[in-house]
Amino acid sequence: MSRDAVPPPVRLGDYRPPDWLVDTVHLDVRLHPSAARIVARLTMRPNPAGRAGSPIVLDGDELSLKAITLDGVPLAGTAYVVTPTALTLLAPPQRPLTLEIETVVNPSANTKLMGLYRSSGTYCTQCEAEGFRRITYFPDRPDVLAVYTTRIEAEREEAPVLLGNGNPVESGAVEGTSRHYAVWHDPWPKPCYLFALVGGRLDRITEDFVTATGKKVALGIYVEPGKTERAGYAMDALKRSMRWDEEVFGCEYDLDVFNIVAVADFNMGAMENKGLNIFNDKYVLASPQTATDADYANIEAIIAHEYFHNWTGNRITCRDWFQLCLKEGLTVFRDQEFSADARSRPVKRISDVRLLKGHQFPEDAGPLAHPVRPDSYREINNFYTATVYEKGAEVVRMLKTLLGEEGFRAGMDLYLDRHDGDAATVEDFLTCFADANGVDLTQFALWYAQSGTPQVTVSGSWDAAARSYRLDVVQTLPPTPGQSEKQPMLIPLAVGLVGPDGQDLPLTLDDGSNAERGVLLVTQPRQSFVFRDIAQRPVPSLNRGFSAPVKLSSDMSTADLLFLARHDSDPFNRFDAAQTIALGHLVEATAAARAGADLPAPDALVAALGATLDDGTLDPAFVAQALSIPSETDVAREIGEDVDPDAIHFARTTLRQAVSAALAPALEAAYIRHAPSGAYSPEAASAGQRALRNTCLDLLAAGGTAESLARAQAHFETADNMTDRFFALSLLAHAAPQAREAALAAFHERFRDDPLVVDKWMALQAQIAEPQALERVRGLTHHAAFAWSNPNRVRALIGSFAGLNPTQFHRIDGAGHELVADAVIDIDGRNPQLAARLLAAFKSWRSLEPVRRASAEAALRRVADKPGLSPDVTDIVGRSLG
């Protein structure tokens, strides 16, 4: 292979079972800052389902091999071959055997944060997707399941806490030394990506949990010394998750202990290692003074997510990485349901859909589009995406919509029973739902295979004479990379027909059948549904609860949308109707701004928002969502091509001013009405009050009056919690340049020793929509608190600039694109995963207007031309330009 030859992609169609299986793994890990020594004893046997007579091929990456024996006898140098990526035993005896392999790795030099590394001195591991091969030679694939026993040894002084997977077996001093050890045993066979160990100087909090069948589980959360008081909310969320999974899915915990460790350097949110979850500390640590309501909600969701993986991911794992959505989509669906039960269901749905539209829809519409289950990849790390996670969860949700509550539960029960202990596939999963319900899910399965967001166009007509109402539905699926032809999808379209009094009319189809649970099954490219006994013209409420992840367009009038915004019994569509009005307005206003014409008056939107604000029966958290003006990114997505971010920014700013002016008295009244009573509590009801109050504060300040800015300043100064304090700070930073620097300085002074809070401070500055933002970001990279090696710092500063500051990232002079490209090139040498994620911020570059599009393309080409790029960045840049 020449120096620049790219290895061929991995293809789903090429899957073959492993030739060798591993039954047990005994690891002896001696921790050391620069030379950790790992002795792995593997009992292996030929796989009857594999190719007979095969060599043993073990993956490896950046390992130093010290010794290897087969059944206790050192292997001759001619018996095996070592390359940078593998250790191959050329002609092993074709019978059960034991291999013992000794490797040495350097945890302190591991800046990729994959394998065994150190975070603030703590030893920890990250093995998903392919990190175990950076610890020892191993068949690093999820369909090789083994029982692990791990002995961890370290200097007691350096690492008094030693944690592994499964249950603790024994621990003690290493005679005559300053070292100690602990042995852990995990009785449940698992793939190596679920392996973990931790060694460090950590504090902990503990609690007991008694499972449904009365087994006691010792729970522990380990954090940096001095931070235990910030772990309480995570512990509470963990216990609630454990109970919920028993009650809702019948899933009981299966070990004597469950530990969580928070580390400061982590590539992702958290990791579901068996019995030993390792978390980015951002998703564990919270106190009213340091965490916002959104932080608390994220902690609750991610603690639940990782815990739920114990069944959906660990007890049933994935056959290969193409099946990633099998565990991730399903587990996101489960954590969404948990949060919906713990908080307000409609508000949770609204925020999940906003996330989906904000992150997944653009992915589906750009060069990085891929199916929920991809069929080829060059770098699996690049497929931990919004499509696999969030769209994957939508697909599971649609299954529930199609089958109903009971049918869905029957399918889940069958899946958990039939595949316990398996490395399963999406087909296995769907077959359980088909079998349990006696249905054919062949067409439904296209949701896993076809990429792109379906476009559904609906028009309605009422026939007064026939007393009937007809919906004509057309579906199309645009071409996406690698998929030019598409088949029609099965789209569960939940609908309602709302009568003039706001009541839902009965949905009887012309064949006399009822649209079951209000769901129309759209299966054809064009299809019509006729409802009978409709005596008055109704307003159709379409895709209720966002029942299908589609882009819906209809011929609905603004008056009808206004009606829905006020009267729809489906809270999601009430929200969505106002959003549709706002988006329509902003698209029109953006076009006017570009043409130098006067901007239209937002009368309909003001009417909708005013009505929502005045409706005292609504949940404050819902009102806060309903009052939020679509983001600049939302508008860009809606426009779709030839996007000018400055015009969008101008249109949106102007709209906010108009809404502010029109609704000031009502906003002020709501701001006062929702003043806090009592001490801060993170629970949903009081978070909702704060959300509404802060939304009002923000809209008022959008007017720019001295009075509204003084109110924001007072809000900042009197806040007794991070939610209010940080919200007011953002407001001042964005809307009050004259108050900005003093407020930023005061905030920094107060929280300078708290890295997670300093991240917020940096992220905020990176989002200011002014040309100076670029220099500010550059300057902050030299700030004492910034570190290129820490993913949270990089995401806070550079990630926020690229993802949340469209006018400055897409500056017309190209300087924003250059800054991010430079950062990507720089970071790639240290942490390819982080670099690749940052680069994915360019995913919508083709939809920009020509000048900005050219500068984005130039930046991407500059990255592509850099010699020595990682496979991660090579893959993203290649597909982005492809």
Ligand code: PHE
């Ligand atoms: N599996 C982790 C999750 O729950 C995500 C992750 C992937 C973490 C890869 C680290 C590395 O969703």
Ligand code: ZN
């Ligand atoms: Zn997950």
